[in-house]
Amino acid sequence: MSLFSLQQQLKEEIRGAAREMFGVEVQQLTADTPPKPELGDLAFPVCFELAKLIKQATGEKMAPRAIAEKLKPRLESFDQVARIEIAGAGYINVFFDRAKLLQLFTTKTSFEAKRDGDLTDQKTDQSKKMVEHTSINPNKAAHIGHVRNAVLGDTFVRILQAAGDRVEVQNYIDNTGVQVADVVVGFLHLEAMNLEKIKALDESLTPDYPFDYYCWDLYTEVGRFYRDGNPSNDLNPEKLGMRTKVLHAIEEGNNRIAELADYVATRNVECILNTMERLGIRYDLLARESEILHLHFWERAFELMKMKGVIRKETEGKHAGCWVMPFESHTGTDEHESDKIIVRSNGTVTYTGKDIAYQLWKLGKLGLNFHYRVFRNYQDDHTLWITTTDAKAEAKAGVERPPFGGGDTVYNVIDSRQSYPQEIVARGVAAIVPEVGADASVHFSYEMVALSPAACEELGITLSEEDRAKPYIEMSGRKGLGVKADDLINQLESGALLEVEKRNPELSETDKKATAHEVAIAALRYFLLKFTRNTVIAFDFKEALSFEGETGPYCQYAAVRTNSIFRKLGDETLRDADSLLTMISGDSALQLRVSEVLSGESGTEIWSLVMLTQQLDEVIAQCRKSAEPANLAKYTFSVARAFSRFYHDHRIVTEKDDVRRAVLIAVTKIVRAQLTAALAILGIRVPEQM
């Protein structure tokens, strides 16, 4: 049994008691951890709520403490509960029987219990959650801002999976957009290259300057080109015309420019996927904009919107000739708050329009489907699919295709600057299919990663006076202003390698590199996860490259220490310790001795570490509900910190007293299981040594 399910049982008892004794129904019932371990293992502030409810129901004024006194015996009847104390203005504080619980937690960790299906809260519904993340324009290398998106999305996916959800992971590929067109303009007009020449160029590039890096630089050149070489110039309309021409050709398809664009986009996608693979981030499906166009997703959505009266064609005013979505709540006359344009007067669709079509498909409400082919086979049998217009491609795959689309809840990991268009999409979808509603479309928003003026200087970027005065500077692919993901990972890996070589000189070169890689990824992922989503990260090299303090490697290190303890312990010692604890329930003298180890100041400290580890399930549930992975990162760090202290305070391997040693080993075992599980959800692995 886990702490989580024990909590559920206690809550049920309180609910039942409130019903029987006071005739009221408790809606919100939370279990807190008391501010200090001396105040108990669990606290229910429910009596404040009950006092209000009772007053409402009967008019009778009852003091929260008096209510608590009445509930006390009910909770004390639990076997695992040692005693109940009423504290403060009316808190119910629960003190568990530590020896009994320790044994319970040791025999099965909550994760093993979940795997074995003996958790009472197990979900039976198999509704599907869908998470779209990464979705980088395939025209250049990924930068650190993109990595924040991917790491947040990937971690949220892991959180959902840990909570027992079925999840489908999508990465949207805008292969027919302006950004791809810009790079194509660069190849055609700046480099005078055709497809053959680009392929030859691609072949000749070395791993330290791959295709996506080449495009990164070319893209910034195109940006200058549009302004005739001077960033402060206006855009040159004639040159912009080149972009428009290319864009039309790409959207049209079946021509040489479209073919060239497809090569460029696909190669960038491959490079970006390689970057993400380094971070342990994978996908189920790459959904491409070209298929949304060519498989007529938009036309279908357009029909649906017209049919349902969601959009209307304006015949006069400044939007004459456009199809717009009226904004019911718009407050008026201001020109910046008018209806949202879905189809432009020249007949082309806006991004918002295309996104509504895609969102409808995601929710299984479009009535059309993509065709699919295999894009990549990941190492452990996982297959990545991509959309295609070729209806026969799937049969050639030789693998069974999962049923893509049709999610019950769709999370779109997109930065907060797009919250307005995202709101339009959600509302549009809800208007088309009211039975789905706007809540099925969740904008998982986050703030950008920006550069501090100092970080810009370290990158050798010269700043304008205006920029220098800002607290941070927005990254810009267009300006080539940003920290490339692979550069940063490389830097982290070489930093980690130095440390590994210092500490583990006996390791083989391969092992050293593998370990350095794990440490680097831990550092990067944790760095991006420790900030809450709505905090702008002002990127700082020193902080991002650190392995000390509140970092991924610190958490990893604590887990590595638990492993090395078990390596040091002989099999026999371990077996003895295990069997000693299993005998607790039948041996009251032994149980007393275990209780003694866990009592007093030192015992309480040990015990609070155990209690902390048991909160993992609840933290996961919270993160799932709030869609805030930072909570899990913070929690993981607190477990690592508590264990580091425990490790420092107690000698585990050399402990002479067998009962005490068994307890210390049991605690270490529990920490190892929970900490390793928590890290795995953050996408951080625990190396053998580091």
Place this chain on the structure above:
RNA sequence: GCCCGCGUAGCUCAGUGGAUUAGAGCGUUCGCCUCCGGAGCGAAAGGUCGCAGGUUCGACCCCUGCCGCGGGUACCA
């Protein structure tokens, strides 16, 4: 103008469905290898939780107003 987010220690950030001393990390100062690995542990210094009202027995947290910063409000995405 309107909408959204933010304002907490020198710096970077957590936090709160009301519990007495508001928490981390970095930085600063001082300690800790008779060691299961110091990517560690302990201690100290450092805060009128932007300002002003309001609700309450009680507000860093809820409400209102103001100030400051950022983002959005395009026939861009």
